[in-house]
Amino acid sequence: MYDAVTKKHFSDSNDKDPFWWNEAVPIWVTNQLQENRSSAAATWPGTDVPIHNTISSYFMNYNSSVSFEERLINITMWLNNSNPPVTFATLYWEEPDASGHKYGPEDKENMSRVLKKIDDLIGDLVQKLKMLGLWENLNVIITSDHGMTQCSQDRLINLDVCIDHSYYTLIDLSPVAAILPKINRTEVYNRLKNCSSHMNVYLKEDIPNRFYYQHNDRIQPIILVADEGWTIVLNESSQKLGDHGYDNSLPSMHPFLAAHGPAFHKGYKHSTINIVDIYPMMCHILGLKPHPNNGTFGHTKCLLVDQWCINLPEAIAIVIGSLLVLTMLTCLIIIMQNRLSVPRPFSRLQLQEDDDDPLIG
Template sequence: MAMCTLAFVLTLAHGIIVCAGEPSGNTTSPRLILVSFDGFRADYLSSYSLPKLQEFIEDGVLVREVKNVFITKTFPNHYSIVTGLYAESHGMVANTMYDKENNRIFRPDNFTAKTDPVWWNEATPIWVTNQCAGRRSGSAMWPGTDVKIQNVTLTNFLPYDASVSWEARVNNITSWFTRAEDPINFATMYFHEPDHTGHVYGPEDKGNMSRMLGIIDKNIEYLVSKLKESKLWDTVNVIITSDHGMAQCSQDRVIALDNCIGRENYQLVDSTPVAAILPLKGGDHGYDNALHSMHPFLAAHGPAFHKNFKMGTINSVDIYPMMCHILGLKAEPNNGTLSNTKCLLVDQWCVHLPEAIGIVVGGILALTTITCVILMLKKKVPSPRQFTRLQFQDDDDPLIG
């Protein structure tokens, strides 16, 4: 009994310590919405018509490719985005996990398992840090937001339910921002497409992917219009990104595990490319995070961001320190680098590396050219004259005939 009481006190104390000594809520805190469209491959931006997303980008910033973490699956990457940690550091290493010591399995389709804090407590996501700073957070179905992490529960959240419309999700988020009492200043949003369509048909199925991406584009249009209607558009920062890309499956590119090791010598825990199951037609992810097909993108708009600015790449773990900077939060130890995102932010001095290299190389070439011209001019010798007249003292004397 004494041990149980001690355990309860320690757990309670941990929750108090995490958020101790922080100020009460502040309605003037910077505001941010983080949006993820699952499985939105980076090159969809150039391969498909997305006029509303392009308008969003033109009025803000674009990172053409975000290098995500391995394995390129939903739960590891969504947790990396909000913690700034690699999977081996935050502990969410796959969509399905098996704890051999305690004989526990984590599965997204098992509510009890996926909401057990033991799987999530190796890291502190940004919404916990935000709330420990005396602010309030909300979420529409972002992985982990329905879990009590570090003994902190999200102020407002919608548990995952794919049947809830995008419009309903947006309406809830905007209402939490604009309510008179205890408004939130940070929110996350998750939408399960175009991942599902990519799995079923593959990213190279132009017809079906075009249809779904058209829906995504309308979703972005609705989000922007609702923010404008709620008078949030000019004051709230919005980041749109994804967890991973999508690759076309092929039965011609298969490593048959049973040809390498007997089935009795292993246990299949997860049905991913890493587990080497036989793929069907369609698309999949989970492959090497160095592959461009696995990379998502990032677009952002708001008072913290430049307008009409584009850059090549960042790491997904860089998003976390950037968000902490925008919100004025002290970041937890992480694997990200704020300097990688400085060029996106209006309050940061930045030298864009490609432009800087171009300026330096151009300057060197110009100096080299000028130096060569000067040396050539100095070494130039006047051409000799055909006749040379010598001046003598008696040249002026008359000739004697």
């Protein structure tokens, strides 16, 4: 990432400057500033940075060599014994992301082994929370920020074949690349536009609205988006057999979400939601006022026991059922009206022979 105003560069190895973080307010900061509460984090990005002069009450600096077990021990200790109490905690784990990049998601043998290990670790988490008497009282959300798709050496987009590297500065690379032109922007755009049929090239102002990626100053003048499974490179090969960051409408980019706790319905299955919808849902559970965001709380209401909602299948069934009832009632009313309005045929009174006898003698 690059900030054109300050000329600063951001990198994963140098991410402690609050300058890069202060445009947003993460939920762990909100949790501490709005209420007399604590937040805790085990190797979660940004929790060791003083964002708006606030860091997570308890945290572990990110270190990929720290085991899941050590992270779990710290998180459960903070949840069980802290003052003020920890009401929001996060735990980050590198898998299956790391193995997905290394092997690719279609490597059944290796990925099955990795997923089995993750399943065992989640089991350890559940057992630890049960042992501490926290499992039935905590709301636990397990999810990811992305999916993964298969890549290969046969699907590379080499920018050096299309344009001289001296014409631009590459800010971010594959599958979404950010380009800062050194010469006329239109010329750089046109050269890149004709580079590959497996890559979309956008001027900043033409980026699709559904990406919500147009207005920040740190978005570069030209953005490249590779097709699913294709990798943007600079005259080199790629060691990744799996990657993410592609168009978020692709099913392969969709992560999963599982939730358990007193706030959630048990055994409920929900249709797809946007990952940003989780933020207002968590704020609701914590009783926090959310900061401006692109999430929609209404998309997650059906997950929560304290919210009334009707999901799409139920709504369709109710509408169809109501229409059927109205149709039947209408038909019955029409039939009854027709019966009441049918005129009786006139017939002259026919007298019998004894009808001349007086009725009163």
